[in-house]
Ligand code: SF4
């Protein structure tokens with residue numbers, strides 16, 4: 001996918017084949033502007049946890065300029081991949097791309113049996129195989145429904161096995177399957193397809209149903225292709241790019257066959273990956289796929305009818321604090337300003353006051369699987385967010401990213417973290 005162009009200025013300047021310029025890791029001027037937005041630097045206050053130190057380690061890995069130490073690798077792995085450093089870097093360092101490239105090289109260097117612990121390997125396999133994932137979903141559903149969850153939590157065994165915090169993150173499972181088409185009963189304005197990815201169908205059903213209800217409510221039929229697969233983001237960011245490529249090609253082939261005006265996603269993390277499909281291979285039709293992509297909040301805002309009538313509205317005022325996921329705030333140009341659509345959508349609900357959660361520029365620590373692999377980093381970052389939520393005295397904390405929502409749904413925010421479209425569907429339709 002990447003090639004080195006020898007006759008370009010600078011050593012080993014990297015270009016993707018579609019022409020996108022990715023500054024070489026050696027382009028870092030070490031100005032330190034990135035330090036001010038880096039969550040791990042904020043937490044540890046040491047240079048080794050700064051983006052510029054990581055860029056130096058990445059440089060060693062990609063350009064093989066020097067051996068990288070285990071300590072440097074540990075600090076590199078501590079990165080939440082929030083990409084806030086990209087937003088302030090005067091060298092326009094494409095940190096995310098460089099990080100993925102470095103992870104890919106690390107993975108290539110490892111023998112297959114050393115590519116992660118058993119749990120991580122199992123997680124990757126579940127995401128890759130929908131039937132397997134569904135079987136585990138049924139087991140989780142049984143665990144939650146039969147009282148086993150209650151017993152295990154009470155027994156203290158989870159705490160003993162150090163699984164108590166991870167177990168708390170598991171949302172309520174829904175084992176029923178979605179229909180393949182949800183027709184509108186309003187005047188028909190068009191057809192859209194819903195991207196559900198890997199876990200949303202069974203673990204974030206509320207957001208998907210709220211999206212379908214809202215889209216139906218403004219006149220769109222919603223198609224849900226049942227064979228769709230994971231967007232590939234988790235594999236991509238762990239250096240498993242070959243599998244991520246396969247997922248991108250599969251989803252593109254499937255969705256490109258549909259006669260729809262838009263492909264809509266509800267999780268901003270998946271959205272970022274889907275939007276970046278176009279950068280993977282210029283010749284395969286991936287670009288056409290990305291052009292039809294919309295975040296649910298963006299699509300509803302763009303197609304909101306002036307003359308829509310809603311159910312009787314409640315009289316109570318509701319205050320919501322808006323958590324802006326890194327996958328929307330920091331990942332330009334494709335989704336850099338998309339977090340604004342959440343505010344615009346919430347403003348359509350009479351009685352709602354939407355305010356930004358303080359310090360939205362810092363990552364909450366969820367970072368895909370980072371919250372599971374690095375709880376010592378993810379938990380203090382989350383605690384800072386929860387303290388800000390308490391300070392706002394808001395009734396709800398809204399987030400357009402399922403990973404962040406699961407991570408934040410704890411303590412005083414328990415059962416108060418929702419996707420904005422859930423509030424919209426409950427209060428307006
Ligand atoms: S802001 Fe960019 S150029 Fe400056 S130290 Fe950070 S990565 Fe390097």
Ligand code: SF4
Pocket residue numbers: 037038039040041050051054078079080081082083084085086095363
């Ligand atoms: S991606 Fe986020 S955590 Fe990683 S170096 Fe950049 S700012 Fe720090």
